[in-house]
Amino acid sequence: MNHSNKIWTKNFIVLFVINFILALIFFLLVSTIAVFSVENFQTSTSIAGLLSGTFVIGSLFARLGAGRLIHKVGSQKVLLAGLIGFLLTTGLYIFISDITLFFLNRLLHGCSFGIASTATGTIIAQIIPPSRRGEGIGYYSLSTILSTAIGPFLGIFIVTQTANFSLIFLLNFIMAIIILGLYFLVKVPTIETAPQEKKGFSISQFIEFRALPIAIVAMVLGFVYSSIMAFISFYTEEIGLVKAGSFFFLIYACVVLVFRPITGRLMDQRGANLVIYPCLALFASGMLIYSQAHHGYMxxxxxxxxxxxYGSFNSIAQAIAIKVTPKQRLGLATSTYFMLFDLGLGLGPFTYGLLIPHIGFRGIYLVAFIMILISIVLYFLLHGKRDRQLIPLPTNN
Known part of the structure; x- marks a missing residue:
């Protein structure tokens, strides 16, 4: 484990870049795949939403096994397997023209993403000093935030300027080659091994129950946020605010880049509740304004x-899942958290796609606003009322 209080080590930086590119490919696709589906396969919005969400469903199922694999053989081997699978499935987008095979590849692509990102998240949890976990995970999660800005912006730019989806697929394949090469620079300080387990099946072999409460809240909020990711292009076109919509993720990312390290440090020093409740209130306010937008400034x-x-909530929630878990089960905690988070992201586009014909885009965003309000109560019941300011954080030694 760490013998210093330093966050920005060589391992941390390499894993930061790997996770950035993994997420960049995900967000580049998730912001364009629904449009690709409608234009190339002439699908309905609900099927387009399902095609977008299939990736996340694949990631969900893969995480279920990835946590146990890490628990058994170590995160470095699992990361290599995930990156190889990610490279192969990224390349297949270039060649597939049948919608059934496209669905299958989206599923497998999501599986490989889930395996690789669970491994990177576990290694990060191992190498960050325990007393700086909130801050360290806040910094690490900026890799995803950068990708949320650059991915959709780049994807929408390529589609609107060239209408060439093949260019997106080729760019993704090149980036997948790069991160496989970067893998060989990663050195995990200690290979974690699983303690002797009782024979027979147990759900605890796949799920970390201590991480489950905060993961459930993250699932609900992931479901909410997916409504923006999957349908922002359709929504802003319908309300005539395409130009403002094209800057949404860029502005979102800039705000998170500024505040996430601060909120992570606050969590380490003052506890999670001080950060989570204001974040959820701001998320709800933002979603309400978004649902009623009639001008670009809105x-x-x-x-x-x-x-x-939402940008601050996600890293704090992940830090909570890790903080409450013993070090030998960090892989299971990471997979449990992201498994439920992915479930929300995956079910969201399909569910909203079914609702859009009945209540419209403004309607689904009002539903999302109400769900955020419900999540505030849910957080209090599942974690907030029991949150303790564990200062300094336990080392789990």
Missing amino acids: IILAAILIGFG
Whole structure:
């Protein structure tokens, strides 16, 4: 484990870049795949949403096994397997023209992403000093935030300027080659091994129950946020605010880049509740404004509020899942957290796609606003009322 209080080590930086590119490919696709589906396969919005969400469903199922694999053989081997699978499935987008095979590849692509990202998240949890976990995970999660800005912006730019989806697929394949090469620079300080387990099946071999409460809240909020990711292009076109919508993720990311390290440090020093409740209130305010946007500045304001609210919540929630878990089960805690988070992200686009014909885009965003309000109560019941300011954080030794 760490023998210093340093966060930005060589391992941390390499894993930061790997996770950035993994997430960049994910967000580049998730922001364009629904449009690709409608234009190339002439699908409905619900099927387009399902095609977008299939990736996340694949990731969910893979995480279920990835946590146990890490528990048994170590995170470094699991990371290599995930990156190889990710490279192969990224390349297949270039060649597939049948919608059934496209669905299958989206599923397998999601599986490989789930395996690789669970491994990177576990290694990060191992190498960050325990007393700086909130801050360290806040920094690490900026790799995902950068990708949320660059991925959709780049994807929408390529589609609108060239209408060439093959260019997106080729770019992704090149980036997948790069991160496989970067893998060989990663050195995990100690290979974690699983303690002797009782024979027979147990759900605890796949799920870390201590991480489950905060993961459930993250699942609900992932479901909410997916409504923006999957349908922002359709929504802003319908309300005539495409230009403002194209800057949404860029502004969102800039806000998170500024505030996430601060909120992570606050969590380490003052506890999670001080950060979580204001974040959820700001997220709800941003979603309400977004649902009623009639001018470009309203989209921009929503991006700022959602960036501060949801953007800060996600890393704090992940830090909570790790903080409450013994070090030998960090792989299971990471997979449990992201498995439920992925479930929310995956079910969201399909569910909203079914609702859009009945209540419209503004309707689904009002539903999302109500769900955020419910999540505030849910957080209090599942974790908030029991949250303790564990200062300094336990080393789990």
